[in-house]
Amino acid sequence: MQKRHSKKIIISVLFILFIFGNIISSAMSPALDNNTINSDKSKINSFDSKIISYDKDSNDENLPLPSASNLKIEDISGGIGLTFIIKNDGELDISEIDLNIETEGLYVKKFTNNRTDISLLPAGNSKKISFRVFGFCFGEPLVYNRFIITINAPNITTMKRILLVNVIGPIVEVIAINMNDGESYDGYTLFTPEYSTETYLINKDGKIVHSWKSDYILGLGFHLLENGNLIRNCLTEINPAFPLNGGTGRVEMFDWNGTLLWEYELSNDHKCLHHEIEIMPNGNILMLAWELKLANEAISAGRNPLLLPAGVIWTSFVIEVEPIYPTGGNIVWEWHVWDHLVQEYDSTKNNYGVVKDHPELIDINFGIPLGLVDWNHLNSLDYNEEFDQILISSHVQNEIWIIDHNTTTDEAAGHSGGKYGKGGDLLYRWGNPQAYQTGDADDQKFFGQHDARWIEKDCPGRGNILVFNNGLTRLDTFYSSVDEIVPPVDSDGNYNLEKGFAYGPKEPIWSYTAEEPTDFFAPITSGAQRLPNGNTLICNGPNGIFFEVTLDKEVVWKYTNLHPNTVTTQAAKIDLYPPDYPGLGEFNIEQVNNAPGGKYNSFIDFIFNILKDCNILFSNLLNYINNL
Structure with a gap:
């Protein structure tokens, strides 16, 4: 009796193992049903693929050739394996579609063939693709x-x-869906996640090809120099006198191999570096900094006392630093907002005047300071070598400003001298004519913008200005845009302004928004760069998403940052460098771009083989028992 009971237990255990083996086998095999189109191998091979719909006539000979914008990959999802839909939403059939899926990583085994050929995808049709794997990989x-x-x-x-x-x-x-379509511009993207000590260089497939590590988290600005050195600003510690976002206090330079070459610090009770840095052709570095003004200083400059709730105000200035290696530097030029003020509040002050009559000056009583103290919150710098001018983004004023760099420091503090005869006064401003009383709310174009930069000479739109327009305080609804404007400048760098009117242009010449505008909203940081093929690279800063769009606003590249962790992935800005950029140092491009994938550990392969053998064994054993 006991033997018979033991025999039942053994058979039950074997049966459970058999069921388990079949479940595993099923999970590792393609799921097929009567609607699967794989019986006709001229149509589709290897993958599980189902026709979803067909609702268009594709016989019109006058229709244009199919394009990538008609062929879409949609509804990518996980679960038991991977599924997605290939859709032809154009008016022409698409033929000879070659579909390939590769895996990269550890401990993954594929149970569906990598490749399939779809001989015809009629207009209006969709095909569902299933891909089965088994393994362990995460982290x-x-x-x-x-x-x-x-x-x-x-x-x-x-x-x-x-x-x-x-x-x-x-x-x-x-976890994330990135893309790299053929219309994207080749190159390597440099970025540093906020709250991270590392800076990464990635290729178009999102592989890290190089990285640098600092002892300090990023302060927002960075550049890869033509000699392969990396320069970045960083935050050593929060300065209690300047505790708001954007503060840095330190700039450092590393060689390609990560050796610290140079460091410069400016952070004390009265001044502190913040936000951006810009490299000059002569090797000097432009830096943004805050300076603290006490209430009596602000009132002496015409500030309305009611606009000093904190009793102090921060204003900004620009310095040009000549590095002294390995530590420190000489300030060889500087420009201060405080030297170029106008106000209508106090007629007893020297800078009293009609704001509208002085678009070259900055109204000290305009704008609501961030944190009640940061009156300008300048957040970006760019340099134009052709005109020897500096482009600045002023967040609080919702404007971009251009100033003359071809001045002495004394001239930069005044209203005459320099290449353009205006000293350090504004040569041009755009984005919010309310700031100089030449418009109303309907005329405001920028809303908390970032990363204003001139379009480079080898790119379409050369000399135009590209700005990430965050859209934080738009009147209608919150959404972001990337705006390109054509400033009214002549070949010598002079800007046209008709007296009593706002600076032109009236509208951007090109602007990117999402198809549904509110789907693209980055309230802080962020940036954009025009590329040589006419595409525009965009950084959605707070979400850590980078993407590239054509002039027709089609997304052709996308990357989702997951560093330093999946909770905090912000990245203030990004820069792309072409493959022939001199600063790309010693790394094997071919090895990185063609790194093999789809490998799995031999132990995992061993387990798969055991399960397969057990399944066959249990099947034979049950057949034997049934025949007893």
């Missing part, structure tokens, strides 16, 4: 654990989706 999504979907077809640029994933058994969790 380093920027380096490992990626599924790469690549689609090629005649007359259509390559489409690539790069998925950052976790895989646990047959379960796939999609």
Whole structure:
């Protein structure tokens, strides 16, 4: 009796193991049903693919050629394996579609073939694709654990989706969906996540090709120099006199291998570096800094006492520093906002005047300071070598300003001298004519903008100005845009202004917003860069999302930052460097770009083989028992 009971237990255990083996086998095999189109191998091979819809006539000979904008990859999702839809929403059939999926990372085994050929995807049709894997990989999504979907077809640029994933058994969790389509501009993107001590250089597939590590978290500004050195500002500690966001206090330079070459600090009770830095052609560095003004100083400059709730005010200035290696530097030029003020509040002060009559000056009583103290909150710098001018973004005034750099420091403090005869007064301003009483709220164009920069000479729009317009205080609704404006400047760098009117232009010549504007909103930081092929690289700072759009506003590249962690992934700005940029140092580009993927650990492979063998064994054993 006991033997018979033991025999039942053994058979029950074997049966449970058999069921488990079949479940695993099912999870590792493609799911097929009667609607799956794989019986006709001329149509589709390897993947599970289902027709979703067909509702368009594709026989019109006058229709244009299909394009990448007609072929879409949608509804990418995890679960038991990976599923997504390929959709042709154009008016022409698309033929000879080559679909390939690769895996990169550790401990992943594929149970669906990598590649399939779709001979025809009629207009209006969609196909559902299923991809099955089994394995264990998680924890380093920027380096490992990626599924790469690549689609090629005649007359259509390559489409690539790069998925950052976790895989646990047959379960796939999609962490982020990046893209790298054929119309994107090749190069390497430099960024430093906020609250991170590391700076990364990534290729277009999102692989880290190089990195630098500091002892301090980023302060917002960084550049890769043509000699391969990295310069970045950073925050050593919060200055109690200047505790708001954007404060830095330190600039440091590393060589390509990460050796600290130079450091410069300015952070005390009266002054503190903040936000951005800009490299000059002569190797000097432009830096933004705050300076503290007490209530009596502000009132002496015509500030309304009612606009001093904190009893102090911060204003900004620009310094040009000549580095002294390995520590320190000489300030060889400087420009202060405080030297270029106008006000209508106190007629007893020297700077009293009609604001509207002085667009070259800054109204000390205009604008609501951030944190009640930061009156300008300048947040970006750019330098124009052709005109020897500096472009500044003023967050509080919702304006960009241009000043003459071809001055002595004394001339920069006055209203005459320099290349343009205006000393340090504003040569140009744009974004909010209310700041100089030449417009109303309907005329305001910028809303808490960042990263104003001239478009480089080798890019479409050369000499125009590109600005990330955060849209923080728009009157209608909150959304962000990237705006390109054509300043009214002649070949010598002089800006046209008709007396009594606002500076032109009336509107941006080009602007990017999301198709549904509120889908793209970055209230802080962020930036944009025009690329040589006409595309625009955009950084959605608070969300840590970088993407590239064509002049037709089609997204052709996207990268999701997951550093330093999945909770805080902000990145204030990004810069792209072409493959032939001199500053790209010693790393094997080919090895990085073509790194093999899809490997799995031999132990995992061993487990898979055991499960397969057990499944066969249990099947044979049950057949034997049934025949007893």
